Amino acid sequence: MNDELRLSDNDRINALQALASHYAEGRLDHVEFDERTEAVTQARTNGDLRPLFADLPGGLQEALTPTRMSGVVDTQTDAELERVRTVGKKIETYDGVVFSVTLASFFILMFVFSISWAWVVWPVMAAVMAIPRVIGSFSESDEKTYQELKKAEEAERVERLRQATARLRELE
Template identity: 60%
Template sequence: MVHMDDHLRISDNERLTAMSSLASHFTEGRLDTVEFDERTLAASQAKTRGDLRPLFADLPGQLEGALTGTGSTGPAPREPELDAELEQVRARGARVETWDGIIGSVTLAAFLILMFAVNVSWAWVVWPLMGVVVMIPRLINHFSDSDEKTYKELKKAEEEARKVRLQRATKRLKELEEG
């Protein structure tokens, strides 16, 4: 990684880039609201790269990543056991969700083709067959009803938390631009 001279003065664009990077870290849950507010205020008042460096010292990509746009934007670290279990449920859930979409699309296409193109009166039979076929990805992926419930709750919680953080980050960036 190339070391940046901490004594060089920064531009308004670099300040905005740094604040946007902090907003990304905030929306991904690495910073809480107080830390985000403090760091974006400090970034808006920074004169040199050295003023920005401490704001990114404990974040993936650090200052260089923030100013070049190459900083990590992966998920925040968690407890290894919990992280592994959640990742397994998330991965299995995503696979099952993908297969559900494929099976639903194929079923709809088969129904429409049988009903309208071939004019088969028993085309309705594809719908009960779909109910059976959607069980196959669940069995293959060992995806139980409790896993499905956990996956849906996890997905909903992540979407809600991200939405709140994005709204807060957007509001804070607007405040700093106006101020």
Template identity: 35%
Template sequence: MDHAPDQRIGDGDRALALDRLGQYFADGYLDVAEFETRTGDAAVARTRGEIEALFDDLPEQSATSSDVVAAGPAPDMRAQRELDEVMERSRKIQRLDGIIWAVVLITFFASIFIVNVPFSWVVFPLGAFASWGMRSVLKVDDADEELFAELNKKESEQRAERLRKAAERRRELGQ
């Protein structure tokens, strides 16, 4: 199918453009004024060229763009790299904790109900030891975990607010 810039578009194309703009807004690529302008233009666009022009200066969307933690401008690149390393180690901790405690619970219940092993409770201290050991190996301390939790909470709140504004704008445009 030919995608000529002067090709007419329908409501589905406009809705798709609004969704894409909402994602860019939620990811922080557009400020409120730009978002309102572009969504207004998308809602009244008649051709493919008009829609494509809305995205010319925006990067390609990726699956990981919303996973990036917005820490603000960082003049000191070393500090930014260190923050990135702390965030990555903290994400690993979260994933590994989930795995460890899932295995502990499965083992505990299986040993009680299936195998009928006495002293099944011993898997809980082993799970705690595994979690502690993992934190030691990855060199994540309490301050790192608090920072990770604080940044995640802040990013979640900012993203939720951007999404609320995007949804509100979409309702205003009647989409």
């Protein structure tokens, strides 16, 4: 294994997964794990990674070899997250439409037709909003996961914009 070869993103991911396994098995403490994972993210070549795995079973060669099991788990996890993201976006759009129609209905019934029981549209709205969640098997934990995904995506977007702005300032 040539120490001068540059690392790919997949190499770094495999190295991070190997460190996570060693940490989970108790070979690394929390501080060592944090230091080594930070070093992996900064590494550019195989030689940069070699000392991080020198005292661990399997060494660098095993760390850079993807494990089949983690790939299967990652694929299943990615598919599930994509399902949550897709269904969550549809439900979010549906909720917006239902809320808008409900609000318009309330104001029309209340102020145009002076119907005193116009408040009934709000419980109906709650029931109507539950329908796609039941049909799409979108549980409360899926809803929380979707909200976390949205926050993470927004944080990534903000960070990319910050980096782009910083880079533009550097180039000026």
